Amino acid sequence: MKPLSDDIEAFIKALLGEDQDQVDVQRNELAGYFRCAPSQITYVLSTRFTPDRGYVIESRRGGGGFVRIVRLKKTKADHLLYLINQRIGASVSAQDAIAMIQQLLEQGTVSEREAALMRAATSARAINLPIALKDTLRAGVLREMLLQVALEQKEA
Amino acid sequence: MKPLSDDIEAFIKALLGEDQDQVDVQRNELAGYFRCAPSQITYVLSTRFTPDRGYVIESRRGGGGFVRIVRLKKTKADHLLYLINQRIGASVSAQDAIAMIQQLLEQGTVSEREAALMRAATSARAINLPIALKDTLRAGVLREMLLQVALEQKEA
DNA sequence: ATTTTGAAGGTCAAAAATAGTCAAAAATAA
C-alpha cells in the first residue's frame, strides 16, 4: 500500500500540471480532502517540495491564509539551483559569498544594483555576530536571496 | 479566498490614486459598503496605512466626522536617511521590515526585484536564530542594504 | 450660554480562521 504522502504529493503535482508553475492551496482543505491531519500536509511539503527538488513554499496564516507551492524552471535556474543546493551548505564565508555574487553578476543573472544589495546583506558589517555563527547566518541570508532570484527567473 | 482586509486596503489605495495625496472617508460608510464591523476599517488603517508604510491617519469624531488618509511625500533621500538613522535601531521585527520595504517600493526607491531581495534577506527563514538575536541581526542586514541604496542614490 | 443628544470615531479583548512545530506513535524497510 502506497503511503498517503505519495498521493498528496501526486495531487499537488497534478495541480501544478504543465503550464502552471505555481499553485495556492489551503492546508486544512487539503487535509480534509485526504482525511488526514493538517500537519501531514506540512510534512509532505517539507519532504517533497524542497528547493532541492526545485520547489519553494510560501505561506500566510490567519483568515484568507494559504500555502503557495512554486516550481522553479530548472533549465533557466540551473546554476542558481546548484549554488542553492550544493555550493551553499551550512556555512558560507564572506569571501565565498562575494565570489558567488560576482559570478551571478557576470553571467547577467542579477543587475549591478542587485549584486550590491546582496553584497551588503552578506557583508561582515551586516552580520555582526560571534564568529561561530556568522557563516551560518550568511548561508541562510544568501540562500534566501538566491531562492528569490530563482523564483523570478521562472517568470522571465 | 483573499481576506477582506486586502480588498479594503486596495479600495483605499484606489481612492488615493496617482495624484491625490489624501482622501477622507467615513468609517461607518466604508464598513457598510464592505458589510463588516466598523472596527475592521480601523484594523486595516492601523495595519496597512502606518507611518512605516508612508501614511498617516487623522480623524474627527462626532457629526460630520471623518478619517483622513494622508500619503507622506518625503524625498527618497530624506526618507532613506530617516530609516537608516532614526527608524532602524538596535532591532527590527520581520513585520516592520516588510512595512519599510513596502514603502520604498511604493516610493519607487527600489524595484520590485530589489524589494523582493530585501524581503528574502530579512525574512524569518533567512534569519534563523534564537529569538533574542533575530531582530538585532535583521536590523544590521536591513541597515546595510539601505546604506547601499542610499549610496547609489547619491551617484545618480 | 449651557445642556442634551445623536452621530461619528476609538479601544480592546475575544473569537475565528489559518498555518507551523515538535515529539510520540505507528508503519515500513533494512
Added chain:
DNA sequence: TTATTTTTGACTATTTTTGACCTTCAAAAT
C-alpha cells in the same frame, strides 16, 4: 531487531473579524 519514514495530535503562532463599551464633536434644544 534496528533504522527510517509516515501519521497523528497537542500546542503554538499569526492574521483577520467581530462586538461590547468608551470618547469626542457639533448641532439642536433649553
